[in-house]
Amino acid sequence: MGWKYSSIIxxxxxxxxxxxxxxxxxxxxxxxxxxxxxxxxxxxAANEVYITTYNNHxxxxxxxxxxxxxxxxxxxxxxxxxxxxxxxxxxxxxxxxGNIAWGIGLIQSGTTVRLIAVNEQNERIVSFxxxxxxxxxxxxxxxxxxxxxxxxxxxxxxxxxxxxxFGMDFYARYLGTPLEDAVDFNxxxxxxxxxxxxxDVDLRPESAVDKLENKLSDFENFKPWWKFW
Numbered sequence: 001m002g003w004k005y006s007s008i009i010x011x012x013x014x015x016x017x018x019x020x021x022x023x024x025x026x027x028x029x030x031x032x033x034x035x036x037x038x039x040x041x042x043x044x045a046a047n048e049v050y051i052t053t054y055n056n057h058x059x060x061x062x063x064x065x066x067x068x069x070x071x072x073x074x075x076x077x078x079x080x081x082x083x084x085x086x087x088x089x090x091x092x093x094x095x096x097x098g099n100i101a102w103g104i105g106l107i108q109s110g111t112t113v114r115l116i117a118v119n120e121q122n123e124r125i126v127s128f129x130x131x132x133x134x135x136x137x138x139x140x141x142x143x144x145x146x147x148x149x150x151x152x153x154x155x156x157x158x159x160x161x162x163x164x165x166f167g168m169d170f171y172a173r174y175l176g177t178p179l180e181d182a183v184d185f186n187x188x189x190x191x192x193x194x195x196x197x198x199x200d201v202d203l204r205p206e207s208a209v210d211k212l213e214n215k216l217s218d219f220e221n222f223k224p225w226w227k228f229w
Contacts, residue, residue, distance in 0.1 A: 004096040005042040005167075006066045008081070009174050011089035013058040018051045018192050021058070024084045026077075029197030036193055039186040043097070050191035057174045061191065065199070066092050070103040070117040072126045076201035082110045091174065095167045100125065102167045106132065134169045 015021060019030055027049065041050035041061045049062040068075045069092045081090055092105035094117070103117030103125070114129035171179035179186070 003042075003168075003180070005093065005179075006044075006061060006063055006095075006097045007042075007091075007093045008060045008062070008066055008069070009091040009093070010058040010060075010085050011091070011174065012056055013085070013088065014053060014056050015058075016053060019194070021084075022049065022051065022194065022196070026080050026200040027194070027196045027198075028200055030194045031196075033193040033195055035190045037187055038189050038191055041191040041193065044193075047195050047197070048193060049196060050193050052189065052191045054185060054189060055174060055176065059174075059191070063097070066094050067097050067100050067103070069105055070094060070100065070115060070126060072115075072128070074112075077199070078107075078112075080201045082107065086110050091170070093167055093170050104132075104167065104170045132170075134172065135166070137169075 019032075022030055033048070036050060038052070038059075038061075044050055044061055044063055046063050049060060051058070051060050053059070065077050069078050069081075087109050089109075090107040092103070092107075094100050094103045096102070099119045101118045101120050104114070105112065105116075106114040106129075112128065114132055116127045116135075117125040119125050165178075168178040168180045171177075171182070175182045175185055
């Protein structure tokens, strides 16, 4: 699979003081490095972060942390994001990073409303919340197999093209077009690059930590949106 990415998007955010934003998120030892196009910065090194604004949305490309946000619990970095952007919509989009074949997440005003991630073995890691609008074209041909909803594209279940389209289409929520079609953004929009030494993610009070403890859905009792029994 050619495409790989690991991104966090904060909707309607136009503060271009990127170092200040990263410091608030807990990044330590920040050093400004070279800028890269969005396509060049999709998969940074472990100690790198790339950041920009586009369509008034904050876009952060970094490794590991977006994948952590797709876990079935509230990791410390999620709590940090919510504390910095308490009323914002926050999107997570991961493709072919570690054991995650693809995954998306959506947080609105501090509440996780959607998580779905699939591993390289085409097994669900997590599925939580209602289907988003961009998921519905994939659901029209979906099947229930072994108690789980499986997306299809034609006769194939979880084929490579469907996996790519699923993540690409989620980007359209913020770019106005699927990522694969955003040629100008990918090729010409520059991301500011930084290296960092560590990320400090001190936990918030326990009540806030525990509020997302039940993210995992019950696949056996899941009722597809197109069925009424």
